[in-house]
Amino acid sequence: MSRPLDDYPRPNLAVDLALFTLVPDPEGGRHALGVVALDAGPDPLALPGRFVRECQRVTETVGDVLEVKLGHRPRRLDLRMLGVYDDPSRDPRGWVVSLAWSAAITEHDLARLTPEAQTVQVRGDASRGRRVTRTPLAYDHDDMVTTGLRRMRRRYERLPDPDGLLRAPFTLSRLRHAHEAVLGEPLKRDTFNRRMREFLEPVVDKSGNEVLSQESVGRPAQVFRPPRRVQGSGPFPLPRATSPH
Numbered sequence: 001m002s003r004p005l006d007d008y009p010r011p012n013l014a015v016d017l018a019l020f021t022l023v024p025d026p027e028g029g030r031h032a033l034g035v036v037a038l039d040a041g042p043d044p045l046a047l048p049g050r051f052v053r054e055c056q057r058v059t060e061t062v063g064d065v066l067e068v069k070l071g072h073r074p075r076r077l078d079l080r081m082l083g084v085y086d087d088p089s090r091d092p093r094g095w096v097v098s099l100a101w102s103a104a105i106t107e108h109d110l111a112r113l114t115p116e117a118q119t120v121q122v123r124g125d126a127s128r129g130r131r132v133t134r135t136p137l138a139y140d141h142d143d144m145v146t147t148g149l150r151r152m153r154r155r156y157e158r159l160p161d162p163d164g165l166l167r168a169p170f171t172l173s174r175l176r177h178a179h180e181a182v183l184g185e186p187l188k189r190d191t192f193n194r195r196m197r198e199f200l201e202p203v204v205d206k207s208g209n210e211v212l213s214q215e216s217v218g219r220p221a222q223v224f225r226p227p228r229r230v231q232g233s234g235p236f237p238l239p240r241a242t243s244p245h
């Protein structure tokens with residue numbers, strides 16, 4: 001006779017969220033890639049997370065992480081599941097199984113997060129088993145960030161800002177800088193622009209004239225936005241440059 005379900009030990013179920021964003025590059029570049037982490041006092045920084053409450057959907061828990069732990073829920077958030085982290089020893093507090101997700105937020109949304117939210121720079125080799133955060137994170141959160149970065153880089157080889165790091169409209173230069181931050185390498189400007197143009201929509205005014213950027217530095221440049229639907233998979237891989245432009 002089988003045992004009643006209540007007789008089996010049950011793990012705690014949690015959700016952890018790797019939120020990638022653009023941050024100023026401390027080494028003098030335009031931007032670097034960062035991931036949002038929370039200060040837990042004497043413990044190492046950790047990705048924002050939360051236990052799934054009884055009868056609560058996982059997506060509802062993600063919303064709680066954003067609103068309760070980070071104080072802001074962006075209008076646009078494309079969630080991508082990273083995996084199930086179920087090592088029984090992964091959390092010293094007890095048996096906790098984590099459903100890990102990744103997403104990207106703009107610098108505008110980053111500025112609206114709770115003061116407890118920090119950003120940890122992310123760069124380097126994102127092969128399995130490697131750590132890409134400059135500051136080690138708690139639990140197995142470094143593994144989550146490495147997986148998220150590796151998959152993110154594949155997407156950024158193919159399409160213009162597929163995760164939504166930038167607020168539209170944007171110039172091609174700003175788009176290239178975002179891709180360089182994700183990929184961790186300088187890209188060939190002219191080839192990048194030529195390949196990406198076919199996947200972007202020029203912004204025009206009511207008269208049909210091209211809208212130019214109003215940035216205070218440099219000459220005004222044409223601005224674009226991603227189309228609602230993208231045809232094709234884009235270039236792969238993007239051309240690297242020998243030095244930053």
